[in-house]
Amino acid sequence: MSKGVTPQSKNFSAWYNDVVKKADLAEHGPVKGTMVIKPYGFALWDNIKYALDSMIKESGHVNAYFPLFIPKSFLAQEAKHVEGFAKECAVVTHTRLKAVNGDMVVDPESKLEEEVIVRPTSETVIWAMYKKWIQSYRDLPLLINQWANVVRWEMRTRLFLRTTEFLWQEGHTAHATAKEAEEETVTILEIYRRLAEEFLAIPVLTGQKTEIEKFAGAEHTYSIEAMMKDKRALQSGTSHNLGQNFAKAFNVTFQNKDNKEEMVYATSWGVSTRIIGAVIMAHGDDKGLRLPPKVAPHQVVVIPISRNDEQKKVIKKYLNPILDKLKNNSVRVNVDWREESPGFKFNDWEMKGVPIRMEIGPRDIENNQVVLARRDTGEKSTVQANDIADTIAKMLIDIHDNLFAEATDFMKNNTNEIDSYDEFKKIINDGGFIRCGWDGTSETELKIKEETGATTRVIPFDENPKGLKCIYTGKPAKHEVIFAKAY
């Protein structure tokens, strides 16, 4: 294997692929577009999952699990929803194989009466079940989340960002009123924002999607959008207000306090393994990953430097109380005892983005100290043994803050408020976000997309369209909107 990765400046997408593989996060599976998430990548996902799952539970939701297979007819119940997903559904048509002349072939006799699809998302199965579970206003709200895999047979795939099968959580809630459903949608978006900013150190824009960009089957969609280091946008979490669309499709009604029958209001929302792509591309550099400390599989990696077995024993003894202290502080620490040179290990763990490296050699033991190196800045410092636990606790917070600040500056510096379409085209071509007026029509949006490749990302919550003109038509702006090229 060659050393290092393609520099970001040379070819960002090659850099991305190199980092995913060399940091040992994932590799391609044997079927087109599939991905094997390797232990290091999965440990990262586990930590993200734990953080998000905790917030979902704290906000009153419970986890459940619904089936992978969905009757084909279910998808057809909600017209817009079918339109959105029909083109990319894996369909199960038979239930067994048989051996013919040493080859395995599909047994034609096992053809299914009703074909089954592999879920591209679970609204339809879940609403078929909710119909059974909801009769009264007393059954509401129903606040369920599931962690699952889904399959979307996309034309073009990329590790983590768009894979044929991916992991995610999908929340599906049912409410008695439109107001409650709307509050839920916003509550969840706030959880997603906190996940991105407080755990992953990725600043995000929050806001509403346009008609064109919203989820198939939703009344409206909110999303968090992050800027990657190539200045493109990555939609990193979405929260949909489904109105009564699915209740109508599956005829889910309840009796209210006044003994009247009403349709249920719904939401759905999801964050997927795609967010790992955001972590990679929001923070990574030419040495590899730079992981945010709160979700890094190892927050500290210890590199013992010894010349012989005798020294190894001394280091081990010196290290034990330090490790105990760190573990008592819930610091995730990993000691790399592999038979490799220190230089090799330095590079390896830098590629893997471990926030802090601790070097311990004879020199340190002599002076009752350790050497700490920060992955975010590259700074090295010497710390007295007694201060290690405190210093590391502070340093981890500081690394998080620094990553967040860097990413925030980057996004700010590459977000342009402009009012000329010529400028728009130029900026989109160079990369970056544009905040500008928009007349609110799909026609304008589509024309801009066609001419520049940019799409609307969100109508930000803090928009102020008063006095603005549409960047394209010059008409009075209905909304202020963010345009960017997106993943």
Place this chain on the structure above:
RNA sequence: CGGGGUGUAGCGCAGCCCGGUUAGCGCACCUGCUUUGGGAGCAGGGGGUCGGAGGUUCGAAUCCUCUCACCCCGACCA
């Protein structure tokens, strides 16, 4: 679905144009010794139905035909 590319050892590749004993190289792996504060060195060693099927030929990784798969770039999408 269009365009480009690649299938040869675990990984990355050369060999193919111009067919010819035993198919090479780097990394990784195994053994031993010396090493270890920024990708260690030396010596020895193991590992291959050259993506698949057919054909041409005395002889095919190499030429011909068909086929399969994956990757990258676009359009579609989270």
